Amino acid sequence: MAKKIFWCKTCLNMSTRPRIEFDQHGRCNACQWSEEKKLIDWEPRQEELKRLLDKYRSSNGSGFDCVVPVSGGKDGSYVAYTLKHKYGMNPLAITVRPALSLELGDQNLSNFINSGFNHIHISPNAKVMQKLNKLGFIEKGFPYYGWLIAIKTAVIQTAMNFNIPLIFYGEDGEVEYGGSTESKHNPLYNIEYMKRVYFEGGYDKVFDIVLGDAEISDGDLAFWRFPTDEQVKTHDLAFTHWSYYEAWDSYRNYVVAKEHCGLKEKEEGTAGTFTNFAQNDQALYSLHAYLMYLKFGFGRATQDAGIEIRRGAMTREQALNLVMAYDNQYPHDFIDLYLEYYEMTKDEFDAVLDRYANKDLFEKIDGIWQPKFTVGEEFTV
Numbered sequence: 001m002a003k004k005i006f007w008c009k010t011c012l013n014m015s016t017r018p019r020i021e022f023d024q025h026g027r028c029n030a031c032q033w034s035e036e037k038k039l040i041d042w043e044p045r046q047e048e049l050k051r052l053l054d055k056y057r058s059s060n061g062s063g064f065d066c067v068v069p070v071s072g073g074k075d076g077s078y079v080a081y082t083l084k085h086k087y088g089m090n091p092l093a094i095t096v097r098p099a100l101s102l103e104l105g106d107q108n109l110s111n112f113i114n115s116g117f118n119h120i121h122i123s124p125n126a127k128v129m130q131k132l133n134k135l136g137f138i139e140k141g142f143p144y145y146g147w148l149i150a151i152k153t154a155v156i157q158t159a160m161n162f163n164i165p166l167i168f169y170g171e172d173g174e175v176e177y178g179g180s181t182e183s184k185h186n187p188l189y190n191i192e193y194m195k196r197v198y199f200e201g202g203y204d205k206v207f208d209i210v211l212g213d214a215e216i217s218d219g220d221l222a223f224w225r226f227p228t229d230e231q232v233k234t235h236d237l238a239f240t241h242w243s244y245y246e247a248w249d250s251y252r253n254y255v256v257a258k259e260h261c262g263l264k265e266k267e268e269g270t271a272g273t274f275t276n277f278a279q280n281d282q283a284l285y286s287l288h289a290y291l292m293y294l295k296f297g298f299g300r301a302t303q304d305a306g307i308e309i310r311r312g313a314m315t316r317e318q319a320l321n322l323v324m325a326y327d328n329q330y331p332h333d334f335i336d337l338y339l340e341y342y343e344m345t346k347d348e349f350d351a352v353l354d355r356y357a358n359k360d361l362f363e364k365i366d367g368i369w370q371p372k373f374t375v376g377e378e379f380t381v
Contacts (some may be wrong), residue, residue, distance in 0.1 A: 072109030078253035105281030111262025187313035
């Protein structure tokens with residue numbers, strides 16, 4: 001059956017984006033939400049936030065009021081800073097160490113910690129992380145799938161160990177950037193949502209494969225296990241997104257993190273996009289963005305451009321030029337690092353990319369997948 005491929009009339013979100021929806025005017029739900037945010041009375045949500053904070057404030061005996069996962073980047077830093085300095089909370093910041101961290105990311109995390117936060121650095125078993133990341137790369141097209149799991153599971157396990165029930169994540173990416181809107185009016189979300197949406201239903205499959213590995217013991221997997229329903233109930237665990245309680249603005253987060261938490265940008269541009277102040281913590285993100293491009297036809301530049309358009313800092317016409325210039329960037333700089341980490345030959349690595357390249361959208365020319373489409377021009381496959 002023929003299928004039309006098109007782009008949002010306001011930003012450049014593609015119709016290929018998972019779970020995205022468009023209105024009768026051709027606007028994606030991220031752009032609809034951007035306009036809706038301007039009309040929302042945020043006061044009731046602020047009152048919800050205050051009640052939530054008061055419920056959990058110093059009620060656990062640990063001395064900490066909540067947990068905030070951080071990487072040293074703009075968003076986690078903003079949430080932790082705001083909770084501490086605006087709402088008088090005592091957050092415990094937690095970082096799950098990524099597989100291939102970058103020097104700038106390590107420095108930004110150190111700067112964040114030194115700006116005045118209690119912090120725990122979790123280093124899950126590196127061999128298990130490598131296996132899960134490689135499985136995720138091969139089975140799901142997610143090159144840091146093990147780390148993606150751990151930033152939920154390891155954080156939750158640590159929060160339970162400290163008896164801290166309340167966990168604040170940053171934005172709800174589905175609502176902010178285009179995807180499922182089921183959580184738009186819900187302050188809390190659950191583990192079923194994490195597995196189904198964030199892990200695209202692949203958690204159990206990948207976990208079961210690793211469980212069958214004779215080299216991995218049950219204890220090695222402790223940081224990758226979700227709590228049982230009984231544990232969630234017993235610990236009164238609450239998972240929430242900060243973006244539910246106020247209008248999310250990633251650029252504002254950057255400014256606050258830069259001023260108060262020591263965030264530094266890359267001096268040169270970042271591969272695959274025109275910005276230099278986000279996703280600087282690990283090398284595997286560039287591969288993640290490239291695979292996203294091959295699977296769906298849009299990459300990191302499209303996402304960054306959408307954010308800039310929705311906050312009024314860029315026109316759609318300006319964004320078109322940037323997306324066409326930056327989105328299709330094979331991550332040459334890190335290839336040797338990837339091959340060593342995944343223990344793959346270049347042919348094996350490229351075979352995985354070939355497997356996930358959308359043949360309706362791309363054709364291979366001189367060994368590199370090139371788009372059949374022109375960004376912004378509708379076509380049928």
